Amino acid sequence: MKATVPVTVAGLKTACSQCNLVELCLPFGMSENELDRLDELVGARRKIKRQQNLYRAGDPFEAIYAIRAGSFKTDVLLEDGREQVTGFQMTGEILGLDGISTELHSCNAIALEDSEVCVIAYAKLEELSREVEGLQHQFHKVMSREIVRDHGVMMLLGSMRAEERLAAFLLNMSQRFTARGFSAAEFHLRMTREEIGSYLGLKLETVSRAFSRFQDEGFVAVQQKHIRILDSAGLKRLIQHQPCGR
Amino acid sequence: MKATVPVTVAGLKTACSQCNLVELCLPFGMSENELDRLDELVGARRKIKRQQNLYRAGDPFEAIYAIRAGSFKTDVLLEDGREQVTGFQMTGEILGLDGISTELHSCNAIALEDSEVCVIAYAKLEELSREVEGLQHQFHKVMSREIVRDHGVMMLLGSMRAEERLAAFLLNMSQRFTARGFSAAEFHLRMTREEIGSYLGLKLETVSRAFSRFQDEGFVAVQQKHIRILDSAGLKRLIQHQPCGR
DNA sequence: GGCTACCGTTGATCCACGTCAAACACACAA
DNA sequence: TTGTGTGTTTGACGTGGATCAACGGTAGCC
Numbered sequence: 094m095k096a097t098v099p100v101t102v103a104g105l106k107t108a109c110s111q112c113n114l115v116e117l118c119l120p121f122g123m124s125e126n127e128l129d130r131l132d133e134l135v136g137a138r139r140k141i142k143r144q145q146n147l148y149r150a151g152d153p154f155e156a157i158y159a160i161r162a163g164s165f166k167t168d169v170l171l172e173d174g175r176e177q178v179t180g181f182q183m184t185g186e187i188l189g190l191d192g193i194s195t196e197l198h199s200c201n202a203i204a205l206e207d208s209e210v211c212v213i214a215y216a217k218l219e220e221l222s223r224e225v226e227g228l229q230h231q232f233h234k235v236m237s238r239e240i241v242r243d244h245g246v247m248m249l250l251g252s253m254r255a256e257e258r259l260a261a262f263l264l265n266m267s268q269r270f271t272a273r274g275f276s277a278a279e280f281h282l283r284m285t286r287e288e289i290g291s292y293l294g295l296k297l298e299t300v301s302r303a304f305s306r307f308q309d310e311g312f313v314a315v316q317q318k319h320i321r322i323l324d325s326a327g328l329k330r331l332i333q334h335q336p337c338g339r
Numbered sequence: 340m341k342a343t344v345p346v347t348v349a350g351l352k353t354a355c356s357q358c359n360l361v362e363l364c365l366p367f368g369m370s371e372n373e374l375d376r377l378d379e380l381v382g383a384r385r386k387i388k389r390q391q392n393l394y395r396a397g398d399p400f401e402a403i404y405a406i407r408a409g410s411f412k413t414d415v416l417l418e419d420g421r422e423q424v425t426g427f428q429m430t431g432e433i434l435g436l437d438g439i440s441t442e443l444h445s446c447n448a449i450a451l452e453d454s455e456v457c458v459i460a461y462a463k464l465e466e467l468s469r470e471v472e473g474l475q476h477q478f479h480k481v482m483s484r485e486i487v488r489d490h491g492v493m494m495l496l497g498s499m500r501a502e503e504r505l506a507a508f509l510l511n512m513s514q515r516f517t518a519r520g521f522s523a524a525e526f527h528l529r530m531t532r533e534e535i536g537s538y539l540g541l542k543l544e545t546v547s548r549a550f551s552r553f554q555d556e557g558f559v560a561v562q563q564k565h566i567r568i569l570d571s572a573g574l575k576r577l578i579q580h581q582p583c584g585r
Numbered sequence: 586g587g588c589t590a591c592c593g594t595t596g597a598t599c600c601a602c603g604t605c606a607a608a609c610a611c612a613c614a615a
Numbered sequence: 616t617t618g619t620g621t622g623t624t625t626g627a628c629g630t631g632g633a634t635c636a637a638c639g640g641t642a643g644c645c
Contacts, residue, residue, distance in 0.1 A: 169494050173579050177494040191490065193483035200490060219476065223469045230465065236482040237439035243489035244437065244446060248415055248423040250496035251540035255602065285622065294497035296603055301624055317611080317623075333419050501632065532593060545632055547594055563593070563641075 108132045109211075117185025117272065118159050119213070119235060123227035131228060134221050135159070135211045147188060147202040147210060154192025156212045160184050163208020164283050167191075167200045168291070178292040180242070181205070181284060183269055187235050205283035250294045253332070258293040259303045260328040263313065267322055277325075282318045354378045355457075363431025363518060364405050365459070365481060369473035377474060380467050381405070381457045393434060393448040393456060400438025402458045406430050409454020410529050413437075413446045414537070424538040426488070427451070427530060429515055433481050451529035496540045499578070504539040505549040506574040509559065513568055523571075528564045 109120045110128040120131050138161060141147050147158060147165065165182045179200055182188055188210065192198040222229035249258050271277040282289070286297040286304075293300065307313045312328050314321040322328070355366045356374040366377050384407060387393050393404060393411060411428045425446055428434055434456070438444040468475035495504050517523040528535070532543040532550075539546065553559045558574050560567040568574070 169490055171494065171498065171579065175494075175498045177490075177497045179490045179493050190483055191487050194480050194487050199487045219472070219479070223472065223475060226465075226469065229469060233465070233482070234440050236479070236486070237436055239486050240482070240489065241437050241440050241445045243486065243493070244415055244423075244425045246493055247425050247489070247496060248417065250493060251537065252417065252421045252423045286624095287622080291497065297623080298604085298625085299602060302602090305624070333417070531591090542633055543593080544595085544634085548632090551594070 109135055112161070114159075114161065114185040119187060119228070119231055122231050123225070127225050127227045130221065130225055134217055134228075135213055136217075137212045139210050139212055141165075141204040141208045141210065143204055143206050143208075145204055147204065148192075148198045149201050150198055152192075152198045154189065154196045154198055154215065156214050157187055157189035157192075157218065158202075158210040158212060160186050160188065161209045161211050164205045165202050165208065166205055166284060166288055166292075167202050169200045176291050178284075178288055180246075181266075181288075181292065184273060187239075190236055190239055246292075255293075255295050255299050256303050256306065257332045258295065259289075259300060259307070260312075260331045262289065262293060263320065263322065264325060264328055264332075266320075267325065277322070279319075279321045282320060355381055358407070360405075360407065360431040365433060365474070365477055368477050369471070373471050373473045376467065376471050380463055380474075381459055382463075383458045385456050385458055387411075387450040387454045387456065389450055389452050389454075391450055393450065394438075394444045395447050396444055398438075398444045400435065400442045400444055400461065402460050403433055403435035403438075403464065404448075404456040404458060406432050406434065407455045407457050410451045411448050411454065412451055412530060412534060412538075413448050415446045422537050424530075424534055426492075427512075427534075427538065430519060433485075436482055436485055492538075501539075501541050501545050502549050502552065503578050504541065505535075505546060505553070506558075506577045508535065508539060509553075509566065509568065510571060510574055510578075512566075513571065523568070525565075525567045528566060 109115060109118075109131045110125070112118070112120075115121060115128075120128055123131065136156075139147075139158075141163070150169065160182055162184060164184070165188060166178050167180045167182065167188070168176050168178045170176055182202075188202050189198065191200050193215070218228075218232065222232055249261055253261065266280065266282070267277045270280045284292075286300045289295075290297045290300045295303075304313070304315045307328075308315050310327070312322070312324045312331075314323060355361060355364075355377045356371075358364070358366075361367060361374075366374055369377065385393075385404075387409070396415065406428055408430060410430070411434060412424050413426045413428065413434070414422050414424045416422055428448075434448050435444065437446050439461070464474075464478065468478055495507055499507065512526065512528070513523045516526045530538075532546045535541075536543045536546045541549075550559070550561045553574075554561050556573070558568070558570045558577075560569060
């Protein structure tokens with residue numbers, strides 16, 4: 094399929110084998126031979142502007158997406174307009190797995206900044222993963238990891254207090270930035286307080302107050318979306334010692 | 340479909356092709372030929388007594404499990420003892436998918452009643468699903484469905500009020516009993532109020548009060564764990580019209 | 586059949602977080 | 616520069632669900 098796309102320099106750039114996100118993404122753990130075959134898989138790239146949808150709930154499912162640059166949120170909407178953010182995704186992470194089950198996407202994926210994704214035709218992925226064991230295995234791991242992550246979010250939402258949730262969120266972001274070679278202590282959040290709140294099951298005012306409290310306590314320095322973590326051990330302590338409340 | 344496969348008594352007992360749960364379980368959508376091959380896959384069965392663990396967080400992951408009889412809960416524990424129930428599973432549903440990502444189970448699976456599962460060696464499943472397209476596809480659907488389900492739970496936990504959560508829970512249970520040929524209106528819950536509460540992010544007293552309220556309003560008749568749904572439309576209405584609260 | 590432990594219900598009170606409201610900060614356009 | 620809009624912070628107040636406590640029902644077990 095990639096051969097059918099008129100390719101030049103742009104085409105070259107899509108090669109997974111050349112991508113520095115390999116170790117975060119689908120190709121992780123694959124041998125060089127396998128990686129070469131993988132390059133067949135990734136067709137086009139697609140640029141998504143800030144605030145635009147990569148896909149919407151109800152869209153027919155045809156492909157999954159690997160984030161090459163930028164970041165996204167996924168959310169589900171209730172008919173009465175309530176929004177639940179189900180996740181924030183960064184480079185190297187995979188979007189669209191929700192669509193496999195019904196062949197329709199079940200949530201919305203929206204770019205938090207101008208972003209770019211690699212389009213992975215799903216039919217082709219299934220085909221290739223029947224031949225390439227490493228790909229099959231890694232794909233299963235990616236899906237399973239999403240399930241485990243979701244269970245962690247349930248823990249957050251079901252059993253933790255507001256400040257614990259925010260602390261867990263910040264530590265998680267920090268860890269993911271680290272994995273991408275950025276500072277663990279200082280980063281820029283691409284989402285609003287309202288989006289954080291929706292993800293954490295809190296109102297934006299509560300998120301804002303928790304940020305202020307963390308700042309007062311010396312855990313973090315907050316300047317709008319710019320976060321500096323001053324005492325990550327303190328944040329970790331916060332998570333375990335609080336009585337629940339729910 | 341069933342009639343065409345001649346099997347010995349011993350074979351009968353494990354054969355997926357003979358199982359009346361086929362249309363709820365992994366084999367769904369597979370052709371007859373494919374089903375025959377599937378019978379290679381399901382090794383032993385295992386009986387689990389009420390309150391016993393099928394597996395625990397931290398156990399090495401080797402197999403996934405299809406519930407043949409009975410029901411389970413899965414939960415994750417925080418170090419300080421807080422429990423979050425991440426799901427309730429019934430016959431035909433698959434347990435253990437969380438283990439693929441790290442090759443360790445990340446949650447506990449506990450039988451809510453004396454139960455029996457089919458043990459599906461994971462290595463064998465990967466192998467066979469490289470050969471049997473229908474199995475591969477169905478397996479992916481099962482994983483994806485779990486992800487979608489989890490997003491629904493996040494919606495519950497993050498954006499719904501106590502009574503909405505319980506209404507959604509009851510409707511979900513009803514729908515799943517229906518899919519298994521049981522009454523949609525009358526069923527027996529195998530879990531305690533505390534477990535329901537943990538799943539829904541509520542305290543057991545709140546669950547109990549919500550049940551009482553539903554009974555007062557004529558939505559359901561509750562007698563301990565025995566539930567009769569009198570007005571499912573009313574429950575559905577409850578879910579959409581309430582202002583949020585969080 | 587009666588004991589005992591667990592489970593469920595209900596009431597009174599409390600508090601974490603939601604709601605409402607006002608002010609501020611920053612970005613971008615005219 | 617001023618305006619306009621979106622996002623953030625902070626305060627005052629209200630409330631849904633947690634907590635604490637007492638009691639009643641049911642099931643498992645001698």
